[in-house]
Amino acid sequence: MGPRAPYRTEGSSVTRTLVVVGHGMVGHQLVDRIRSLDPQGTWRIVILGEEHHLAYDRVSLSSYLDGKSKGDLTLAGPDLLQDTRVEIRLGSPVVSVDRTARTVRTAYGDDIAYDALVLACGSRPFVPPVPGRDLTGCFVYRTFDDLDAIRANARPGRPGVVIGGGLLGLEAANALRLLGMRPHIVETAPHLMPAQLDPGAARVLHQQASDLGLRLHCSTATASIEAHPDGTVRAVRLSDGSLLESDLVVFAAGIRPRDELAAPAGLALGDRGGIAVDGRCRTHDERVWAIGECAAVEGRCHGLVAPGYRMADSVARQLMGHDTEPFDGSDTTTTLKLLGVNVAAFGTTRPAEGEAFDVVFAQGTARYAKFFLRRDSGVLLGGMVAGGAASPLALASFVGRRPPADLEQLLVPQLPFRP
Template identity: 40%
Template sequence: MNILIAGGGLAGTMAAKALRELDPGAAVTVLDEERHRYYPRPNLIEFLAGRLPFEKVFAFPEGWAAKQGIDLRLGQTVARLRPAERTAETGSGEILSYDALLLATGARAALPPVPGTGLPGVFVLRTLDDALALAEHLRERRRTVVLGGGLLGLEIARAVRGRGGEVIVVEFFDRLLPRQLDPAAAGILKAQFERLGVAVVLGAATQEILGGADGAVRGLKLASGAEIAADGVVVAAGVRPETAVAREAGLAVGKGIVVDDRMRTSAPGV
């Protein structure tokens, strides 16, 4: 049995581990676009806050995959699928055959449709490389705006504040955690964050992320016309499912990749 897994995050890694335990003779290959081995994403917050050293971020020790007989290929992606042939083409052009393919490509950080999201000093927090880049930025720059008052945005704000930075959370809705909390509970949460030294701006729509003369971020302009000075902006606006490869291959795709109750896609073997 030749099994190919596209994606080395939680789903892909745990699937590879389970497959190896169930079938010691199966060939299991994992392609992961990241250059780091698997880590639980919640560890990124602890790493960013300085509470978790780099070497403790990872779920398994160095070399774990090889010892399990799993062919882990970091920095590689599935660029194209040919389900009729049961082959996949990697980003480097290599053609891999499979008996079964698991698409575990997950999602990417969403960016709002506002000018300036491509400026230097604008960050998301989805990968370990994102966390490393943001941590490096925070060494020299102290004023950070977090766009989004949901769970991730508040965790990022708390982590940045814990590093001694100045933080402002800007939320479009009239309260923090608008999908989880009623106004009274959200008010209590807001007060707790303000006691931590995190400023909160509610009911504010972002019109533009502003760049300075050096081309880097200098602040934020709101729809009200108000401006907020900042050295960096972290966007915490949710995620978008990674469906491009599946869609191009002709698989049924809706808001995500369409599957049945056994997680089978519209293509046999995928």
């Protein structure tokens, strides 16, 4: 995508309309940032949400099964709901974009005009095309409605299977555990959380998860889901030939960007899906941006909320006429504090070949830490920790700087150095 001039406002005295498609965490962040940067009210904001719920903390979704209410997880406060500059339409999915007329159309036939359009459509769960995936008792793990359905079908004391051993799969397994079920996790990679952890960190996670009763099946895939005569889930057959008895299956095998609005509107897609945008989240149409999981920034989609927040902040500044630096997607800070297991990955955990050297601290399968230093300067690029009590925010604060001499005590407190 070729370079173009930064977006410029057309005059602060003119009220323009911003349409935001999607009312998830990233769309909500965008609206919050614009409201804080625009006290004069130069933008009228129309939010079109597909779900019937206000934006909520999807990262903490499993806590909804551990006593928190929908209201506890809702991000939109009274100040947003009472802001006369903002109109929120829930249960109003957008079905098309007309860039010539500068309008979007909802499923109800409403045409809404915009001066600027931000697509924050998020993603959809990926369900592998395995036989039996549509049986009664198969679910995805994405929304309040999904969790309500899982809760209604959970049978305490019985086994359930989660397909996917990444961050989302571990969240889903924890949800089943909170509902009293005995979860299995199936992961095709050799270890859990393959996108964030190396084998050393994953061994700590694997041991602690196993100690808590999770049954882990790595390096194998789901071959089929088998049914009772009444069409409900009976078992999951794995590619290694084993059969896991199960009353319930949760697919948490990844996500796919919601990019279906792009092509009919003449907007380009990334090579692997997602709405193609440049480093400032701009499509080739100067009035249209994409942020969050639906955006392919310089060809790459990001499935974490932290990069989405940085995209939202960047676009908010552009809409207010400010210059911004291109989005840097290298920081994949991830934390997992479920099942009593503490895991964190921060900064760059896959530096380019020859760019960095790594330092490892380990204590059997109880604690593990690794961080990456740039070869030419000793600057901290990133790292990971499993076990200890390290704060990822404290660790991430050193990224881009030379770390202190006692960094290992921040990574894993009381952990002796193992050369």
